[in-house]
Amino acid sequence: MATTFCLINQKGGCGKSSTCFHLAGAFAELGMDVLLMDMDPQGSLSQGFLGSEFVESLNSKETMAMLFDESSFFDSYDDLFHPTQFDGITICPANQTLAPFNAPEPEETGMLQFAIREFLEESNDFDVVLIDCPPNLYRCSWVSMVAADYVLIPVPPEDFGTQGLRAVHQCVQQARKLNPGLRRMGHLITRCDNRLLVHRMYEQKLREMYGNMVLDTVVTEASAFKVALTRRRPVQFHAPRTRAAKLTLSLAREILDRISLDERKRRVA
Numbered sequence: 001m002a003t004t005f006c007l008i009n010q011k012g013g014c015g016k017s018s019t020c021f022h023l024a025g026a027f028a029e030l031g032m033d034v035l036l037m038d039m040d041p042q043g044s045l046s047q048g049f050l051g052s053e054f055v056e057s058l059n060s061k062e063t064m065a066m067l068f069d070e071s072s073f074f075d076s077y078d079d080l081f082h083p084t085q086f087d088g089i090t091i092c093p094a095n096q097t098l099a100p101f102n103a104p105e106p107e108e109t110g111m112l113q114f115a116i117r118e119f120l121e122e123s124n125d126f127d128v129v130l131i132d133c134p135p136n137l138y139r140c141s142w143v144s145m146v147a148a149d150y151v152l153i154p155v156p157p158e159d160f161g162t163q164g165l166r167a168v169h170q171c172v173q174q175a176r177k178l179n180p181g182l183r184r185m186g187h188l189i190t191r192c193d194n195r196l197l198v199h200r201m202y203e204q205k206l207r208e209m210y211g212n213m214v215l216d217t218v219v220t221e222a223s224a225f226k227v228a229l230t231r232r233r234p235v236q237f238h239a240p241r242t243r244a245a246k247l248t249l250s251l252a253r254e255i256l257d258r259i260s261l262d263e264r265k266r267r268v269a
């Protein structure tokens with residue numbers, strides 16, 4: 001079975017899609033088969049790989065919306081898997097056809113809450129699954145948490161209120177009632193500019209608050225990430241010698257190390 005991560009934060013623009021995009025390249029570089037699932041009706045991750053015109057032209061049966069459409073319940077999942085131009089990276093895209101499903105009351109989704117989990121149980125050709133969630137904790141994020149092994153929370157180093165993070169943790173806690181195996185991979189500091197005192201202070205504060213639940217790797221703000229995205233190539237493939245590419249590779253390795261440590265701990269327990 002693949003290890004499934006959902007990237008969640010109700011804060012917009014904190015790097016959820018960008019992290020999925022580039023991390024997929026790093027995992028593929030490490031020889032893994034990666035499935036990306038776009039659960040955001042904005043479809044940014046899908047557009048990053050497949051182009052906006054193509055993604056907007058897809059009908060609901062070719063996107064993640066298919067899983068929540070009663071008229072498609074008995075259809076095969078085959079049309080959902082879209083290859084990318086990179087070996088080892090496949091994407092299940094999303095566009096506006098997913099928007100009607102993303103209502104604010106997650107607990108009212110009934111059996112649909114398990115739609116992604118059931119889909120993943122039948123899609124076992126992958127080593128890693130990354131689910132990109134929208135900037136809210138509505139149904140799309142909820143069903144992703146119900147299906148995932150780990151939650152990864154990208155955090156830009158500016159939100160000193162931390163109210164937003166508290167809501168994310170409460171939501172994870174709720175989702176564990178349906179998915180007791182859901183674990184926190186932790187907070188990933190993204191878009192960090194070490195020259196800014198405010199960013200360095202935020203990092204320190206987050207580490208004091210959450211300790212080991214903050215990943216060691218910090219994703220800095222770097223134009224290489226943006227440029228690679230506009231070329232539709234994860235930075236690993238677009239500019240492998242850049243600091244951004246090396247950092248993304250370190251992040252992938254840290255995540256894999258944390259998974260092995262977690263598995264060892266659970267075996268002992």
Ligand SMILES: Nc1ncnc2c1ncn2[C@@H]1O[C@H](COP(=O)(O)OP(=O)(O)OP(=O)(O)O)[C@@H](O)[C@H]1O
Nearest residue numbers: 012013014015016017018135191220221222225226
């Ligand atoms: N480390 C980074 N360095 C430079 N630019 C970045 C970095 N991370 C993200 N960006 C840019 O910031 C913008 C927002 O990032 P992204 O789309 O990943 O955020 P998001 O959390 O997915 O947003 P949304 O909540 O709207 O889905 C994008 O233009 C992206 O290219």
Ligand SMILES: [Mg+2]
Nearest residue numbers: 016017040044
């Ligand atoms: Mg996004």
